[in-house]
Amino acid sequence: MASSRDRQRKLARAKLDRQLARRAARARRRRQIQAGVGVAVVLVLIVAGSAWGLGAFDRDPPENTAAEEICLWTPQDASANTNLRDVGTPATTGLPTEGVRTMTVVTNQGVPVTAELDVAASPCAVASISHLAASSFYDNTKCHEITTEGAVRCGDPSGTGLGGPAYSFYDENVPTAAQPSASPAPDQPATYPKGTVAMVSSMPGANGSQFLIFFKDFTTADPTYSVVGRVTSGLDTVEKIGALPTVENEGGAKVKPKDDDVVVQSLTVTESAPSPATTPTTTSPTPAANSSAG
Structure with missing residues (x-):
């Protein structure tokens, strides 16, 4: 064991x-x-x-050979909305981003309205208006509304408020909201001063061809219109249009010109010429009187 x-x-x-x-x-x-x-x-x-x-790891940064896209044009279905008119889209690259352009609106209501468009603040809006103007998009269209906010609404070939080109673009230069106050200061600037040119659309943020020209100051705590420029001449014509009697439109609002159609006969956009240089004025010295001793 x-x-x-x-x-x-x-x-x-x-x-x-x-x-x-x-x-x-x-x-x-x-x-x-x-x-x-x-x-x-x-x-x-x-x-x-x-x-x-x-x-060994030192390399030059790759060059950005692609041109920078400045604006985005969102397609809209012209077959679904028959109020839209397809005239192509503006370029997305190589667009100007500084300076001003001159917009001239000829109507059947008086002297032409001239506005200065601010390229730096609203490059896409200016590019769109310029493209549409070059395509005669605005010619022989109606300003179909005199808004209760004090502006003339133009740029819709259908005259319904639902028309425009077959693309849209985003807001660019919306003013800061006015501060609510029981007794606003008398020197508080208007959100949209008289003479302002601003984009307007049937849907917020989807701008197309329609624009407003304000014939009186408008202040709001909820600004939604992108400012594109200001009137430099012909504001009397805008005020004349703003004073026309109105009737109800299809939506029931009393904003449609009653008797006279306000027709945009033509709208053009041109590059503003540089201001001429001011030549300083020189004053020739006055020769001193010769004094001779007697």
Whole structure:
């Protein structure tokens, strides 16, 4: 019996020794692998650091060969809205972003209205109006509304307030909201001063061809119209239109000119000529009178 127990103990001891030996071998292999990886990482860092120091990773930044897109023209479905007129879209690149343009509106109501369009503040609105004007989009269209806010609304060939080109674009130059006050300061500027030219659309933020010309100051705590320019001459004509009697339009609002159609006979946009340089006036010195001793 004793010999049998001794043999079992020897066998168990031998088995344990074998397990310990295998565990030790695995531990040695793991340490060797970790050491090898560590050495490799150190070598990579050394090589990379040397290459960095020698300028191997120095590269000139890639040139932006694509022209910057200034405006986004969102297509509108002219087949779904028959009030839209497809005359293509303006360019998206290479558009002017500074200076001014002159818009001249000839109507059947008096002297032409001339406005200065601010390219820097509203480059997309100016680009759109210029494109549409070049396509004769505005010619022989009606100013179909005299708004309760004090503006003449023009630029819709359908005369419904739902018309425009087959594209739209976002707001650009919306004024800051007026601060509500029980007794506003008398010198507080109007949100839309008389003579302001602003874009208007049937849906907020989706401008097209329609615009407003204000014939009186308008102040609001919720401005929504993008300002594109201001009238420089012919404001009397706008005021005359604003004084016309109105009747209800299809929507029930009393804003439609009653008797006389207000027709835009033509609308053109031209690049404003630079102001002529002012030549300083020089005054020739008056010769001093000769005085002779008698």
